[in-house]
Amino acid sequence: MTPGDLSTLLVWAAMTAFTIALVAYTVDLARIAEAAQRRPRQLARVGAGGVPDGVADADAGAGAGVARAGGASARAEGIARTTTALGIVFLLAGVVLRGIAAGHWPTANMYEFTLVGVLAASVVLVVVQRRRFIAFLGVAVLGIGVLALAMALLVFYVRADAVQPALQSYWLVLHVGVAITATGVFTVAVAASVLQVLSAARAEGRSHLSAPWARADGVRRALAPWQVTGPRFAWLRQVPDARNLEALAFRLNAVGFVLWTFTLIGGAIWAEHAWGRYWNWDPKEVGTFVAWVVYAAYLHARTTRGWSGRRAAYLVFIGYGVVIANFTVVNLYVSGLHSYSGLR
């Protein structure tokens, strides 16, 4: 078996491990939701004898200190943590072997980019979860991660090979590596932002599904069980409040933004070496620039009255959408100088 084949096998193994972790996270989330739905009754029952440990009111105690939300399954959390770590080990080994097989730093095409991106996102996830276990973050990030790995193996895959002269530069490590890391960080941040918006909406009792819709009221009624204020989202009471989630998303986005800025600058330096132009308005450059501007708008929005909180989070969604579109749409459908996907 060649290193390249072994690498592919390890990536499959990593995807399997991540899928198990995803299931474990989902189970944990479901348990929390269930417990949250049951909790009012339970509280009423134990009301006379005092509130037992671990069922402290989440809305009050949701500051930073809620290590394990009420109803969370310790076993599911353990499985999630272990399999995530296992997946990271598999993926890391797969990436390293891929690099050995190809004879270069494995960030030269979409397949390798995706592998390293998922690796970065899952490592950031583990780091974030170490401080505070949030099942939803695991579900969101690993959901995206498993999807991305499947895309990588089934669509983006190309044989491990040496790179063309334009990519033979140490900037392949710096520029692309930092871009991938930034993408991974943004992935965890966007999950935190989604959670923030949901959590804020629930805390404020705001749902678009509660008031009748003018035209498509049938659609609304079909979606009604999914009201963010309804019982299906009761688990939101156990996650940290919107303020803390916003702070988490901001810290991650700030790190991602600095890395993204470096990606732009490093890319310009490399372009200067390779093409003799530091800025060429290549579609990839434009996409990176647009994402940078959107995240810059997010950082400004956070500190603008009337834009902080929910609206700023919407900018995070747009920014992440641009980052992903810049990787997928621009690579596959737009021709430019960055046409390195290796796919025809």
Place this chain on the structure above:
Amino acid sequence: MTRPTKTHRPEGLDDAFALGTDAESGSGSDPGTGSSAAPPPTPVLPALGPWGWARWAWRQLTSMRVALLLLLLLAVAAVPGTVFPQHAQRPEAVAAYLVDHPGTGPWLNRLGFFDVYSSAWFSAIYLLLFVSLVGCILPRSRQHWRAMRGRPPRTPRRLGRFPAQGSGTSPDEPRVVAERAAARLRRGWPGLRWVPTYRVDVHDEGGGTWSVAAERGYLRETGNLVFHLALVALLVAVAAGQLAHFRAQVVVVQGDSVVNSVASYDTLERGRLFDPAALVPFTLRLDRFDARFDPTTGAARDFTAHVTVTEPGRDAAPGIIKVNDPLTIAGTKVYLQGNGYAPAVTVRDAAGEVAFTGPVPFLPQDAVYTSRGVIKVPDVSGGQPQIGLVGYLLPSSLQVGGDQWLSTGPQPDDPLLVLSVWSGDLGLNSGVPQNVYRLDEAGLTQAVDAAGAPVTLTVRPGETVDLPDGLGTVTFDSLPRFVALDLRRDPSLPWVLTFALTALAGLATSLFAPRRRLWLRAAPGTSAPGVDPGAQDLGPGTVVTAAGLARGDDVGLAPELDRVLDDVLHRVRADLPEEDGRDDAG
């Protein structure tokens, strides 16, 4: 209800920590825009003169909200450049688009959609954005300059309302404790003790009570301002580079030389301020070009141009140009941008005279170097028609049908020229500049055989083939390679890099440097003002209370406060303080 005002604002420009500067940039003062939080102001509008309107417009332009709007506009406006082909990058695609879309094409062209990044609207957005930025940053810089020389705010009377708190007792005098705390806070970074972190004031509050007020993190605002100013400088540097740069392209065939002067370039693009006389007339000779390809996939692996450079007044020196590795000669960078084959041919006219001889670059069209080119033969003997040969070079030819050939690899394993023949007037004397890679067929007729089908000639190296209609002969002498070089000079490059890196450093500082205020009060024994009731039963001596405030969300605030307090009180630090400060706060 209080619902709309409940939006959290972890780091607003108008938060408790804000400096006076923020009111100016934070657009806090434009009422009635956007949010439904405030009741509409009473509609009594004072009459605004022209000056008043100008002031109003300026305030709007420099407000945070408009800056945000312009940022989003900039992001949206940049997108069409990836959707539509751009003149600057792919002029041929623009031409094709105009042909394919006769209805919308001309309108898009008029509206600048094929030159997005130099269009009036795109320029307007980013120029307005930069004006807004300058209008916001300059007053802030002035404020910050003043604030930097200011002192930390005095210790508040009550320390109980701050997010991070701590307390303890000490057997020492309050003054000693306060001075110890001041010394501890003045101590610099670990390992860099001379770099101060906190700016510290010690106050005698009377009645034996001493307090310490400390502030750190001016760097945060400094970084923010540096970042924005560096962006302005970056824009200026890029614009200056546009004025002073030059870029030229030249094709050099193996064994040939090119002189660095305007006359010898194939194309030239230069800024208004570029002086062609400033070019150093060095000579560059292409000695050899090595191209390496993967033997199985045919993918390119390495391109290396071996050159000899002769600068005026110096000896010839060898040099190497690779794809990611330009060669710098007398301040001019030379890039290897392309390569291909330039078949050397000799054309003899009907009289047997050599009408043309030399290499002709054929432009590669695909990964296997199927190359297209034109051989123009204007200098035929008197009275004969001029000759044009159009066709392909196939480096590794393979016959797939009667007249069908294709190339199977990039290396010259079995080169073949496949040519069609035109004769008549090449149109070179009309004064209109012509593309050397294209034949103007207006004054030409194509040679056909007896059946009326176009004649196709195939020539291998060393072969001589008769041209149809008795036009003469063509000989394929050899197959040297050529390289396409970009020569470029941009004096602004070091500045562009410097300002870009300055912006990056400023950005990182503004996002990661913590901005914190710490206060510590040491009061004698009991009943000192501002002492938490809970701290009173800690016994005699000095009661110490401390509090911290940070700009925005700052996880490091409480641990830092605890560390300071521990050092001041000579407490033994607990191994792992969990969720520091929170317990005290609750």
